[in-house]
Amino acid sequence: MRRYLLRRLVLLVPVLWGVATLVFAVTNIIPGDPVDLMLGETARPAQREVLRKALGLDRPLGVQYRDYLAGLLRGDLGTSLHKKRPVAQLIAERISASAELTLAALAIAIAIALPLGILAARRAGTGVDLAAGAIAVLGASIPVFWLGPLLIIFFSIDLGWLPVSGRSSPLSLILPALTLGTALSAILMRMTRSSVLDILPQDYLATARAKGLSERRVLWLHALRNACLPLITILSLQLGALLSGAIITETVFAWPGVGRLTIQAIAARDYPLVQGCVLFIALIYVAGNLLADIAYAWLDPRVRLD
Amino acid sequence: MRGNTSIRAGALVLAIIIVLSIGAPLFAPQDPFSLNLAEGLATADWDHPFGQDKLGRDIASRVFYGGRISLMVGFAAVFISVLIGGVVGAVAGYAGGAWDEFLMRVTDVFMAFPGILLAIALMSVLEPRVGNVVLSLSAFGWVGYARLVRAQVLSLREREYVVAARAAGARPLRVVVRHILSNIISPVIVEASFGMAGAIVAEAGLSFLGLGVQPPAPSWGAMLAEGRDFLLIAPHLTLFPGIALALTVMSLNILGDGLRDLLDPAQKR
Numbered sequence A: 001m002r003r004y005l006l007r008r009l010v011l012l013v014p015v016l017w018g019v020a021t022l023v024f025a026v027t028n029i030i031p032g033d034p035v036d037l038m039l040g041e042t043a044r045p046a047q048r049e050v051l052r053k054a055l056g057l058d059r060p061l062g063v064q065y066r067d068y069l070a071g072l073l074r075g076d077l078g079t080s081l082h083k084k085r086p087v088a089q090l091i092a093e094r095i096s097a098s099a100e101l102t103l104a105a106l107a108i109a110i111a112i113a114l115p116l117g118i119l120a121a122r123r124a125g126t127g128v129d130l131a132a133g134a135i136a137v138l139g140a141s142i143p144v145f146w147l148g149p150l151l152i153i154f155f156s157i158d159l160g161w162l163p164v165s166g167r168s169s170p171l172s173l174i175l176p177a178l179t180l181g182t183a184l185s186a187i188l189m190r191m192t193r194s195s196v197l198d199i200l201p202q203d204y205l206a207t208a209r210a211k212g213l214s215e216r217r218v219l220w221l222h223a224l225r226n227a228c229l230p231l232i233t234i235l236s237l238q239l240g241a242l243l244s245g246a247i248i249t250e251t252v253f254a255w256p257g258v259g260r261l262t263i264q265a266i267a268a269r270d271y272p273l274v275q276g277c278v279l280f281i282a283l284i285y286v287a288g289n290l291l292a293d294i295a296y297a298w299l300d301p302r303v304r305l306d
Numbered sequence B: 001m002r003g004n005t006s007i008r009a010g011a012l013v014l015a016i017i018i019v020l021s022i023g024a025p026l027f028a029p030q031d032p033f034s035l036n037l038a039e040g041l042a043t044a045d046w047d048h049p050f051g052q053d054k055l056g057r058d059i060a061s062r063v064f065y066g067g068r069i070s071l072m073v074g075f076a077a078v079f080i081s082v083l084i085g086g087v088v089g090a091v092a093g094y095a096g097g098a099w100d101e102f103l104m105r106v107t108d109v110f111m112a113f114p115g116i117l118l119a120i121a122l123m124s125v126l127e128p129r130v131g132n133v134v135l136s137l138s139a140f141g142w143v144g145y146a147r148l149v150r151a152q153v154l155s156l157r158e159r160e161y162v163v164a165a166r167a168a169g170a171r172p173l174r175v176v177v178r179h180i181l182s183n184i185i186s187p188v189i190v191e192a193s194f195g196m197a198g199a200i201v202a203e204a205g206l207s208f209l210g211l212g213v214q215p216p217a218p219s220w221g222a223m224l225a226e227g228r229d230f231l232l233i234a235p236h237l238t239l240f241p242g243i244a245l246a247l248t249v250m251s252l253n254i255l256g257d258g259l260r261d262l263l264d265p266a267q268k269r
Helices: A002-028 A034-039 A045-055 A061-073 A087-122 A127-141 A144-158 A170-199 A203-210 A215-252 A258-267 A271-299 A301-305 B002-022 B059-095 B097-111 B117-123 B130-157 B160-167 B172-183 B185-208 B220-228 B236-263
Strands: none
Touching: A002 A061, A002 A271, A002 B097, A002 B117, A034 A045, A087 A127, A087 A170, A087 A215, A087 A258, A087 A271, A127 A170, A127 B236, A144 A170, A144 A215, A144 B185, A144 B220, A144 B236, A170 A215, A203 A215, A215 A258, A215 A271, A215 B117, A215 B185, A258 A271, A258 B117, A271 B117, B002 B059, B002 B236, B059 B097, B059 B130, B059 B172, B059 B185, B059 B220, B059 B236, B097 B130, B117 B130, B117 B185, B130 B172, B130 B185, B160 B172, B172 B185, B185 B220, B185 B236, B220 B236
């Protein structure tokens, strides 16, 4: 296991370097001058020069890249042009809100997907299975930026049960988490159904039943445990959708997380902040995938030997 | 059988959406750009079956015309992604060795950007034009196809008929195009139908965030963003573009499911 971990960590270094380089390239090499975008084409040359200097764009590209990488190694993501504060600090302040939303969405997705997926597998081919399949297709097809407003109309405006937006009380978390977790729950449910269907005819489950275990114990303890492996794969594959979905969900619900900060930074043309946020979200994604791989290797020794 | 039913259902709904979008000049009840401030936010009537937006424009007409943008961007982004991903995957899988190693590390880097994050980053520096939206969606869209094509090429590279073609003196390009790519088209088609659904949602997402197609051009995402400000008093502004978007995505997903069941029975469940 230690060897596997070490190999995975070593392989991560070129990926992280590549990610940092691509983020730098997006904001520095692509045709189009950030100064033009920030000031507009009518700005005076003197104004442009001041901003160019403030952004460090007056230096040769190679020097900018070297300083950028050196800064990253020190944990320095630069300074926000708009808020005049270190980018790393601004992101750090928003992490807890984003983590809260993403974890709550994940919990909701699992809480919906596991029971429904198992139920659909046990009643495969019946009306219950068809209904669960239809719900899954519907859930996976509704984009978060439409589901969010629909939930607001129903739960906040019509029923008045939940806050429309913001993060003022624990109740504020429910709608954004439900919005973000719905698509994931649909995909997880289909995968749970498929995995449980694969496992149900296995001999060891017949043995467990023959020992006199209740059907509930057989399903939840024996079947689901082995159905977890493909679920981890799906979770790691869906982490990307969850993180990018969070950017939009945070915008819909004015949730003060890193995603909303990214969109606010783009609107304010605050490129150091945009760069920092994009890099941070990509790093979280890479770390999440690494954790999923480790969990997979831990649960299934065959992966380590591959 | 289930595959066929899914294909028929998905294709039928998608065909209706395509016809209504391409034929928007024929089917749209009004000019999608025509302003009527006095009737801003009005609900449905005979002349405006989906109601009117804040500027009094006909929502039904804008939904029909918006479909053109969504479908065009989705198709173009998937086409370019398949093209780039196909070439990268074929070279990596067939050439192997250092080429494979290099190209796969490049895909690793692109895969480190979750969902539409790279497109968001690109659109933050590019002008919000349709062409740039297609470009930014393709910039991350190609990776999945590259991985898929590489895996398929690897599995076919040493098959007897491919070895025979090589032994007969066929050049690498001919072997790859004629003997390998023609045999891996099915999984690529399945992936492309899901990919198009993803690209359409991503385009709408970028427009929703103000980074995609700009007003007054009718885009479903931008219409949803505009409607968000009037949720309390005019929920119909978000209802109809949302239904159009969800129906399009759902039909593509159902079509993809059906195609997968039909073309790749091993995956069927």
